[in-house]
Amino acid sequence: MFKQPFVTVEDARRAAKRRLPAMVFDYIDGAAGEGLAEERNRRELAHLMLRSRVLQNVEKRSVAGKLFGAPTKLPFGIAPMGMCNLSGPRTDIHLAKFAAQNHVPVAVSTAASTPLEKMIEMAEGNAWFQLYYTADQSAAEHLLSRAETAGYDVLVLTVDVPEVGKRPRELRHGFKMPFKIGPRQFIDFAMHPKWSVSTLLHGAPSLANFDGSQASFDRSASRAGADWIYLKQLRQRWKGKLVIKGVLDVEDALRLKDEGVDAIQVSSHGGRQLDSAIPPILALKAIREALGEGFTLFYDSGIRTGEDIVKAYAMGADFVFLGRPFQMAIAGYGAGGAQKLGTLLGEEISQTLAMLGINSIDQVTSSMIVEP
Template identity: 35%
Template sequence: MDSRYPSIEWLAERAKKRMPGFAYDYLTGGCFSEVNLARNTSEIRDVQLQPHYLRDFKGASQETTLFGKTYDAPFGIAPVGLQGLMWPKSCEILAKAAKQHNIPFCLSTVGTASIETIAEITEGDFWFQLYHPAEDELRDKLLERAWAAGCKTLVILADTPTFAYRPKEIRNGLSIPPRMTARNIMQMMGRPRWVWEQLLAGKPEFQTMKPYIPKGLNMKHLGLFMNKTFSGRLTEAKIKPLRDKWKGNLVIKGIVNEEDANKAIALGVDGMIVSNHGGRQLDSGESTIKPLNKLAKALKGKTTLLMDGGIRSGVDIASTVASGADFTFLGRAPMFGACAMGAKGGDQALQILKRQLQQVMEQVGCERVEDLPSHLIEQ
């Protein structure tokens, strides 16, 4: 591990110096006034853990079994759109790091690497997050490609029923696809390493969607095509055929209340991710940790419960698992690594998170990840 950047915060600081401002804003920004973005992390850090110092302790293991597979830690890399815009080839960098560290990597439909590329890097051991297409034919083609590539866990989105209002992205011209303004070009000129890496990598594109995008579209018409291609609101009518067609694990991302959770269970999903899309959709909503705690109590033994949003450290991972999550996902933290250190950054970020989590488990005297809830101090 590079001792110059021993925390995610220092990686974020380094990343900001290497990225154009519009790219950094895209990675770090939330919706409206970014109230819920801040709340996500701050309320995780309100969680307190109880140490036990005088018990026998045989050492801590982070190994966690999820959907029949044993991972080396209780966290994975969350799906992030447009990674290649933030740092060239960052999608591939993080997939490689996830494979090396034996944790799950989840590819977004609007990621900048294709299903097949990520399958090759991970040897078929990856998850795929589906933005639900408006047309059944495209939906089925994407499912077939993911399954053929070896993917066994499909994530479907419930937390993006509408386009978000994100002032920083509006100001920076970051729509789908991004458009370059004079202001953005000036920012790029101040980040020559980013420009050079982009030239080597080629412009970022929606590689998974590329076969279905008509050739020759200008930026405006490509944006219109992407907007028409996806149907944001997830309904029971959309989930049922997905459950019938997908023979692997089906996970719904964005569940934050018991009513939706029970509907999801009745529809036969295998798990759900408590999420508010990283504070990028609803500023007046709850942080992720609060509904997690409620759902963990209400649904104990009924489903597999995961969480993402606001997690920035190994301490945050421990607090989230202690609050009832069977597993966690992080999006921004690994991206900070890739943006700060390029090809070495994914490994750096994952080493930091593992080391921090290990220290917490050893400090409180917790030998197994699944025992972390016994260290939770109820508030």
């Protein structure tokens, strides 16, 4: 069938929607509640304006970034996502290869569909491990020691999921891992034969970090027991860098800094948790102002263009991550989709820098933002 050229992230979303069963598309694309958190954040990002400057000689532009002092080819990486192989066979591996090529991190979810050892190998070391709190401490310890042995240096603890947000689009399809295939799902899969046949040929995606071990993973389990005591214990236990993901509140951010974490990832989980959450792009600015320059802040949620990426830097981020667009790119445009996405966002960032009269991401400052 005629394929729309991949020019914007929205092209990838549309292509993915055609290709994926509705249950899978709605799992990836969906958000909490009525989608207000996601929408509000997109609106705030759209409202922010950038100051364009002229006659600055912007011939020597670079889209390179820096992460914990090390150079990256692009100023954005891949946020942790569970069950990426639902987008198509070997999606995780394509993501890992993107990370290797661009020297940016792929964050490997606890709920990944490829074992964490394989991911860091394919990413040539450019992988971070993302942990969810679990009441079973021995299961978490098992994962941590596997991550250490595999060579992970950065651990991301996701803290915005004391309970999984209510996501109506998932609930209506009866989305569960592993799949429960009833008549409704059967029809959905039958209507997307290309996806179904290739998924069948490669074997249904599984929660690969738990295959063969005694512990299992329940994505709907309560994580309500996570608290500041747990954070202290984890800080003592993990000798590498510790990033705390899913923070929106200034008081929490200040306390996390005091607890000695290495970085905070400001995020609303892509609007998938609290529907009434404040827009993370505004939280980022407030947290940067409270914590001052020098403390490492990352950002994800709702980034869809190169201009969005530049805006996140201007609001205080030291590095930016994208989630859904990577899965949509691979679902819609196959194995090369991630690199196409990287290239198009890189070009958009470069164009944006030119218009702002600067040559690199590290020249982006808060004074380049114009609020309405």
